[in-house]
Amino acid sequence: AFWLHTLVRGHPRARGTMAMPVAAMKHLLVRPAVAAPLDPNFAPMVLAKRKYLKAVSAASGAWEGILGSVLKGSPVYLEWALPRADGCARYKLPVFPEGHEDIDASIYLAGALIQEMIWQRSAKSLLLYGPAKICEALAKDFSVGGKYSFEVTSMPNVCGTPDSPFEVKIVSTAAELPEGKDTPQVCGKTANGCRLAFDLGKSDIKTVAVKDGEVVYSKETEWDVTNPDPDYHFKAVTDALKIAKEKLPKVDAVGGSATGTLGANNEATWCDIFPNVPPPVYKQKVVDIFQRISKEVAGDVPLKVINDGEVTALAAVQKLEGKGNIMGISMGSSEGAGYANAEGNLMGWINELCYVRLDLNPEAPTDPWTKGAHIGMSHMYLGQRGATKLAAKAGVKVPPNYVYPHPDMCTIKHENHAQCLKLIQKAMEDKDLRPQVEQLYVTMGVYLGYALAQYCEFYPIDHVMILGRVSKGAGGDIMLNTAKKVLEVEFPEYAGMQFHTADDHFKAVGQCIAAAALPTIS
Numbered sequence: 167a168f169w170l171h172t173l174v175r176g177h178p179r180a181r182g183t184m185a186m187p188v189a190a191m192k193h194l195l196v197r198p199a200v201a202a203p204l205d206p207n208f209a210p211m212v213l214a215k216r217k218y219l220k221a222v223s224a225a226s227g228a229w230e231g232i233l234g235s236v237l238k239g240s241p242v243y244l245e246w247a248l249p250r251a252d253g254c255a256r257y258k259l260p261v262f263p264e265g266h267e268d269i270d271a272s273i274y275l276a277g278a279l280i281q282e283m284i285w286q287r288s289a290k291s292l293l294l295y296g297p298a299k300i301c302e303a304l305a306k307d308f309s310v311g312g313k314y315s316f317e318v319t320s321m322p323n324v325c326g327t328p329d330s331p332f333e334v335k336i337v338s339t340a341a342e343l344p345e346g347k348d349t350p351q352v353c354g355k356t357a358n359g360c361r362l363a364f365d366l367g368k369s370d371i372k373t374v375a376v377k378d379g380e381v382v383y384s385k386e387t388e389w390d391v392t393n394p395d396p397d398y399h400f401k402a403v404t405d406a407l408k409i410a411k412e413k414l415p416k417v418d419a420v421g422g423s424a425t426g427t428l429g430a431n432n433e434a435t436w437c438d439i440f441p442n443v444p445p446p447v448y449k450q451k452v453v454d455i456f457q458r459i460s461k462e463v464a465g466d467v468p469l470k471v472i473n474d475g476e477v478t479a480l481a482a483v484q485k486l487e488g489k490g491n492i493m494g495i496s497m498g499s500s501e502g503a504g505y506a507n508a509e510g511n512l513m514g515w516i517n518e519l520c521y522v523r524l525d526l527n528p529e530a531p532t533d534p535w536t537k538g539a540h541i542g543m544s545h546m547y548l549g550q551r552g553a554t555k556l557a558a559k560a561g562v563k564v565p566p567n568y569v570y571p572h573p574d575m576c577t578i579k580h581e582n583h584a585q586c587l588k589l590i591q592k593a594m595e596d597k598d599l600r601p602q603v604e605q606l607y608v609t610m611g612v613y614l615g616y617a618l619a620q621y622c623e624f625y626p627i628d629h630v631m632i633l634g635r636v637s638k639g640a641g642g643d644i645m646l647n648t649a650k651k652v653l654e655v656e657f658p659e660y661a662g663m664q665f666h667t668a669d670d671h672f673k674a675v676g677q678c679i680a681a682a683a684l685p686t687i688s
Contacts, residue, residue, distance in 0.1 A: 185313070186528045187270035193218045194271060194526050200652045202612040203605045204559045209527040210616035211278065211542075212623075213656075218275055221268070222260045244276055244296035247343040248289035250325065252514050255283045256346035264297045273303045277314060278523050280304070281540075284317050285521040286624060287514075288427065290325050291333040293343050301336045308334050316539045324427050324516065326435040328449065351512040353472065353480060354686045359418035362410055362464060363682035364403060365474060366424040366439050368499035369580050373406045374678040375413040381679065383413035392579055394442040396451040400459060407463045417464040419685035422456060422471040423677065425502065427516045432456045432471045438535065441578055470684035474677075475504030475517050481680035482631035483510040485672055493618070493627045495519075497634035499580045501548035505625050520545045524617050531555060531571070534578045547613040550636050551575075553606060554586040560606035562586075562593045587635060594641050607641040611648025618649065619657045631666045633677075642667070 194214035202208040226241040242263045248255040259279065261272035280292065292308055294301040307313040310331075318332045337343060357379045365372040368391050375383040389402045411417060426437030433453050434440070440452050460469040478494030483506050486492065490510045496502035503519040506512060521535075525542035532538045533545040546552060555570040567574040568586045575582055590606065593599045618630060632646060646665050654661045668676060 186526075187274060189268040189270040190274035191528065192271065193221050193268060194275060195528075198612065198616060198652075199656050200612055200615065200648070202609040204556045204609040205612075207527045207529060208525055208609075208612065208616075209530075210620070211282075211524055211526055212616055212620035214526050215275065215279075218271060219260060222262060222272070225262055225266060225268075226260070242297060244272065244294070244300050245340050245343060246276075246280060246295070247293040247346075248280070248283055248287065249291055249293070249344055250288045251290070252349040253287065253347040254344045255287050255289070256343065257283060261297060261300055264299055269297075269299060273300050273307075276300065276304060277307050278526075280308070281314055281317055282522045283624075284321065285516070285518045288324050288516045289321055289332070290327065290330065291335065294334070294336050295338075295340050295343055298336075305334045305336060308332075313539075316536045320436070323445075324436040324518075326427075326429050326433060326453075328445070349514040350507060350509070351514050353470065353512060354683045355480065355484060355510075355680075357679050357683040359687050360414040360416050361419045361421060361682040361685075362407055362414070362417055363421040363678045364407060365422070365477070365678055365681060366403065366437075367474065368425065368439060369584060371403055371406050372678060373410045374682060375410040376679060376682040377414060379679065383410050384678065385409070391439045392442050394444065394447075396440065396443050396447060396455065399440060399452075400455055400462075403455075403459050404462050407459065411463060417467055418687045419468040419470075419682075420460040420464050421469075421681040421684040423474040423477040423681045424456075424471060425474055425500075427518070428456075428471050428473060432460075432469050441535075468685035468687055470686075472512075472681075472684060473502075473504060473517065475502040475519075476512050477504065477677050477681050477684075478502065478631065478633060479504035479506040479512070480510075480684075481672070481676045482506070482629065482666065484680060485631070485668075485676060486629060486666065489629055491626045491628040492631060493621060493625055493629070494631045494633070495548065495614075497548055497550070497552075497632065497636035499549055499583070500551070501544045502634075505627075508626070519621070520549070522620075524548075524613065524620065532576075534576055544617065547610075548617060548636075549634070550580070550583045550587045552610055552613060553590055553636055554583045556606045556609055557586055557590050560590070560593075561599055561602040562590050562606075564589055584635075591639060591641065594639065604641070604644055607644040608648050610636065611645040612652060614645060615649035615652025616656075618663065619653065619660055622657075622660050627660070627663055629664045629666060631668070633668050637667065 195209045196213035241260050244261045245258045262269045321332045322328050357376045361376045363374050371387045387406045427435045429435045456471045482492045482494050490508040492506045494504045501520040503517045523542045530542035531546045558569040593603045
């Protein structure tokens, strides 16, 4: 296999390669049936798990086919729990038994799945039960300084408990693991009265004024999320909202959305739109920033702020006239995601899917948010960086500093990527360049298709709403058609998933109307 050959000859980009054991490479690296033309070594996580489960089943003595339902072998399991304030995630993974030569594959996959569930739902601790070697290895990986140190150090902030460290405990019986639990959340869906709303993205601030469900004002204002001064951010948002306020006779409520995790009382628990604010200052001036903004602009009125991906899902529920099991994905500066269940309500999960690993290729790119700690994260596949890292390969004429992995393209700043995406979209209009540039969007569609199949393990998805600048134009159509092809070819059980895109009205104001509707007013 290519990957094993790379390991042997010591490829110069072997930083990620050397971290992947040979057993993991043996059982987890799978080439997709629908190839990514500009990323030939893309190795989807969802296919890795499928291949792994077959290998573990065979190792347990289970038979394939009809006899498999009778001759199940002697499977060994690793179980874990991820408690959080309002719920708990549970999982049970078949693993290679103690002493098996490929046990490292179980450790590797379990770590990636735990990481995925942490960023789906958040967690204040990790409890493990199963083979001692596997549990001990994972306990080491999920410690400060370990392989998943980024998750371990981030979760206390994500959960709003920065002074309570993330804990890992190995228990002696499965009965000691807390039961799985979710707490679905019902949000307002009617924008009656006079309301203000804001949507804070990594590139701009969108503000709207809404009167009885009709938008009377909307504007996008650029801002610099990398500014370390929280007063800059406070002023930028309040100034934008005050202009919107002038269009209303009064303000009955304020709704909002932002990237990251938000507390039940609208706290900016962990928002990556303030990445450079020092932790002590963040705690003092950012945690309550939305409460202060609302009071400054509108006084003591109802306020509700939630994650931007969740607003996308709620907006999709409204657009689809109450349908549920909807995944909303915004392919903008990064991947924003949200999910509404069959009843059209939120699950109480954080849905930070941009931190989920999609690609097990040991040479997959790193991302600036985890500072090189991880590779293959969705940040680099389902947002504009997924496109811009492929621009030069697709024949798009870009400045030298826009050619990935130039250092200018490897920071948390989004400006260069936004400009590079414009060049990609312009190249799609050139009849000579278009055939090659189309391969970029085919590649993005492959990413999206396998990602959706991966998400389906945890999210029953009947409808997916795709938003964001990456999905615009003819390139977006190619991307979505390719994603559908992936599901039809590799995952026929999900081929009935319905894809939806936003019309101009929805793109302009749909999310903001949904945000404005969040607070309930009497």
